[in-house]
Amino acid sequence: MAALNSIPGEVHCAQDYEILARHFLSEADYAYIAGGCGRDSTLRANREAFDSVRLWPRLLRDVRHGHLASTLLGHALPHPIMLAPLAYQTLAHPQGEIDVARAAAATDSCLILSTLSGRSIEETMPHAGEARWFQLYFQADQAATLDLVRRAESAACQVLVVTLDTAIKLPSLGALRSGFSMPARVVAANLTNYRAPAQLALARGQSRIFQGAMAGAPNLDDLRWLLGQTRLPIVVKGVLHPEDALMLKAMGIAGLVVSNHGGRSLDGAPASLEVLPAIRAAVGPGYPLLLDSGVRSGTDIFRGLAAGANAVLVGRLQVYALAVAGALGVAHMLRLLREELEACMAQAGCATLADIGPQMIYRNKDEA
Amino acid sequence: MAALNSIPGEVHCAQDYEILARHFLSEADYAYIAGGCGRDSTLRANREAFDSVRLWPRLLRDVRHGHLASTLLGHALPHPIMLAPLAYQTLAHPQGEIDVARAAAATDSCLILSTLSGRSIEETMPHAGEARWFQLYFQADQAATLDLVRRAESAACQVLVVTLDTAIKLPSLGALRSGFSMPARVVAANLTNYRAPAQLALARGQSRIFQGAMAGAPNLDDLRWLLGQTRLPIVVKGVLHPEDALMLKAMGIAGLVVSNHGGRSLDGAPASLEVLPAIRAAVGPGYPLLLDSGVRSGTDIFRGLAAGANAVLVGRLQVYALAVAGALGVAHMLRLLREELEACMAQAGCATLADIGPQMIYRNKDEA
Amino acid sequence: MAALNSIPGEVHCAQDYEILARHFLSEADYAYIAGGCGRDSTLRANREAFDSVRLWPRLLRDVRHGHLASTLLGHALPHPIMLAPLAYQTLAHPQGEIDVARAAAATDSCLILSTLSGRSIEETMPHAGEARWFQLYFQADQAATLDLVRRAESAACQVLVVTLDTAIKLPSLGALRSGFSMPARVVAANLTNYRAPAQLALARGQSRIFQGAMAGAPNLDDLRWLLGQTRLPIVVKGVLHPEDALMLKAMGIAGLVVSNHGGRSLDGAPASLEVLPAIRAAVGPGYPLLLDSGVRSGTDIFRGLAAGANAVLVGRLQVYALAVAGALGVAHMLRLLREELEACMAQAGCATLADIGPQMIYRNKDEA
């Protein structure tokens, strides 16, 4: 079904876009978007982690001065709901990231554009609000990487987000079984002018993985090099281990996205939400931590903030809403999430993000 | 199906009214009554909490002198099963709260009439027994609040129950999806003579939640004011946190209802039964604590008492029985609950409510 | 279907009789036999307890001298599988307890005949082997109780088993919903010559449970009186609490059956298997403890012995096998159980019952 030009009536909560989107995407495309990787165990772990966190509301707290605003990496953040970088959103809607950017501008949301976006930096960013970040994948050719940085700078991006958890991407078995393949019309618009990386010739006994796919994976030197190339703050996405967090903080990384790539990276990895408290404990209270992977409701956002995040990234709901109703759908979904978060805060007795901490999480004594 | 004038034959336990009621309510009305809020996670948590509590029976205890009587807030309580305040019971039966009151009188049960009852204080209370309490929602207009208090006093109510956990009420997704809306014939009979609150005009950037819905939410000052307006004991309903319990006790609140509003307030809140022991530990052994949310059987009542409650509130079973067979159904349901509790006590070796304590709960050493 | 005169071919393990029996019993009779009480939560707990116990086999243990024999209450016990006392077995097969006794004799199994048996002590016991016990329910009339004891003594019973956990018996909701009622042809054959107890007249305000059903429940004095009336060892059935176990041991009770009446007594009580280790710890290593409730295989018997039992009682499998193929079925079922136990012991590296202890149970360190 073609995307609507109006907000559908049957959406009662942000997650309803997940259900509706089935009617606006082919079965194979839906399987590709909805799936994680492998047997989807980390995809499920993300949801189970959110669902298992219970909130402990307080009574009689005055929330009439309540708001969602905070500051992140030196910029005002009107609310803590950010649009995660997603590849190839033209798969879901012809306007792709352009419509996402328009929704971001309309809802004061921070947009993180993917290196693999279906629409280029130059096409997309003019439609975004001031809060615009660029997600960077290291390219095989360093010059191409640097060019992407410069283009992001030129487009007034405030922050670079370097994703480090996907040297190898394997679709979910569900997507494979559905016969999904990326349609020819969907391209990585940012990369069309760069040379394709040379085909690697493996010697006998060499591994397609170690000496093949991983040959170009970014390493510490690449990251250090990048830190020297730009004055933009660099955030690393894909962190799940406190020791990695500490190392990255020590080398000058400005913040982290705790993420398992929405369950699309290593099947069997823990839920982002679950490892977040240990990472917060490691980096200390002042360091920017964003949570990604599994967020489906305002209550989930509350859970993420209570577990130690400064803000959260919303991935799949973004593309589902885009598929259903383009920019309008994404903006509507973001407004729903925001009101769900506010309602949750009001009922729990929290007026501001600063009030949402671990003390708002109920743990019975058997779990303690 | 219209409500019966006789007790249906196929009811083998109080909870059977939950099953039968499906035939006496429209699908949407049933969804509205049965649902919690949001994704119903707290609704499920309530049942899981009861189901997971195991009883540890003792042998050869003499229970021939057994009974269910106790004293609560200075009044004799023939048995510890109270009728929870429910809004709009005329949705389920034309007689609504009048029939509930008749059942309460017939079974020596304490009735707690809701501010939002479908039948007014004046219509209902003449049919109730002596044990009659009034549940108070603060009104936007203080004069209206005070008038409700005076009307409750005039109707010989013994206790005021102030509900504090529902500044925002969101129906469950199930109810929303069923298309439920309150029929025009069902009104809040107690409030028809009060002015509707003025429509709030929000400034740009203000939140529909924080500056809108929460603008009139009661705060500490409101509660202190109320304590000065009446000589009736005030009980607060909606407590889930030991620190809130301590604060309320310290300010002169006479007792508490540990409740998550039957899973209809904050989706994600813990089960009432689960937090009860910590609240009992905080307020000490002598302070009145009532348990609400999730009770479906006499065994559940035993579990609630063993966890620290002085009595329990029965909500949904009340309206299900009302829908099935009016006053007769509610009275029958209460009698079944009472006998289920007595049978459970007899089999467990407890003759009186004082015998039901934490020592009657089995916990295996892995859980300890 | 009428009971077979031969062993059915499709029985691969003792528990297969549970499946087959559906074809030999009416739906309502099956529901009555298979059900527990209330919501069947204890019935399920029994099975979950067995299923969750894992065995830790040892290698290279010599079991060529293996056997199942032990001594119990001064009598040789060829194997530790006893036939639990079951009421009204003529419901399942016209020969009822007579056929069970014949199977017991054929397989060297100890028979425990119920007070409520469908065939009388005098009809049944001549068919049993030497290992014959009688289960005693206290009667309203003490003279009747004493007469039952004398009849058991005359029938050469070795032990009296006094059941104390069923002052009130409530069928399962499943049995109630199936419309089960005991057919007129099925009677408590041992009791036909005793006067029916007088109908109790309750005063207003008295409870049908406390002052009604429990009026005749046995108390400590009754048990002491019984100890003075017979030289037979008295075993108490229905113990779930270590303190009750200690009290009973102290007053001269010869042994205990740890039992929740197959989940037919207090719905919500813990699994017998689960409480057994604490009871064994309380009474010490030398005191006779039998396990009842939930046994369905030789592996379950191993689990029970490892948890501290000297022997186990088999209830429902007995009546299922009886329904399918009378004495032949019961004998076959017992032989299967016995070989299942032997195979389990051999694979685990245990040659005798004395080798089966808590050290044979695997607990991972998270459970420890």
Place this chain on the structure above:
Amino acid sequence: MAALNSIPGEVHCAQDYEILARHFLSEADYAYIAGGCGRDSTLRANREAFDSVRLWPRLLRDVRHGHLASTLLGHALPHPIMLAPLAYQTLAHPQGEIDVARAAAATDSCLILSTLSGRSIEETMPHAGEARWFQLYFQADQAATLDLVRRAESAACQVLVVTLDTAIKLPSLGALRSGFSMPARVVAANLTNYRAPAQLALARGQSRIFQGAMAGAPNLDDLRWLLGQTRLPIVVKGVLHPEDALMLKAMGIAGLVVSNHGGRSLDGAPASLEVLPAIRAAVGPGYPLLLDSGVRSGTDIFRGLAAGANAVLVGRLQVYALAVAGALGVAHMLRLLREELEACMAQAGCATLADIGPQMIYRNKDEA
């Protein structure tokens, strides 16, 4: 369906052979192969153990020098995926173990040929690579046992694997109910020239298990005798208890296979994966430990190595792939497993097997 001569297109991961094989095996044969024993509880425990282990990936680790090679019992092991000894593979494919050996040679995999193979040592081993082991069941006749050892030595086997956990083999209830019986064409090719063991005559009162099936079970003396008969290293298969592991190590056994026979030995035994860490802790870091039972993916292999194994054995996937596409299928399955392991290592940040240890396993603090 007859086995294919090509790799089927719809195989996206090694485990897909499990699904496909249903079309290449009769229902009864599939039930026999897929089943465990008894109620399959250990079969399920194996999978649950793997599924519950979560991996903790690290970022920015350089894996470009990555490989899977190690040394085991003095021999180079190109990768840690070994072909478990399976009985009667001619059931699945006319070529049986010959095709498995060809796949092993083509993929540098170590083959462990079963005593009960459908193709003999002499038929099979010429097709295998250098890495060839022989699995030995003790025979009733010691001369036959010794002859098997000599034949394995003659066939240049590097290691003898003595299986000790299957004195009694009981098929699963599923296999029994499917009516499975071994077809006449499938024989234990290695044993056709030995005398069948004499039929044991049991005296009255003797047990078919203890004095029957277990009469010929190997004991400590047999194992000591074997150690004196060959210079080949002897590995024991079937170990689940740390104390057995210590004893076997102390008596000169060269390594152990931690195994519950794929859930086909003692139903109720713990998962191999679960007991592995305790066994590794007992025997120390240098001692060869192989993991068997439940491996279905490269991620599972990673889990096994992280839990303390030097290599893993693959059983059912082997016969499934054989049934689908003979030697080609087995080789393809092995290549998939290998790449799955490499991808998992690359994503987790492990370049070599030495990098895979307990630190790669995520345990949340509630489990710790």
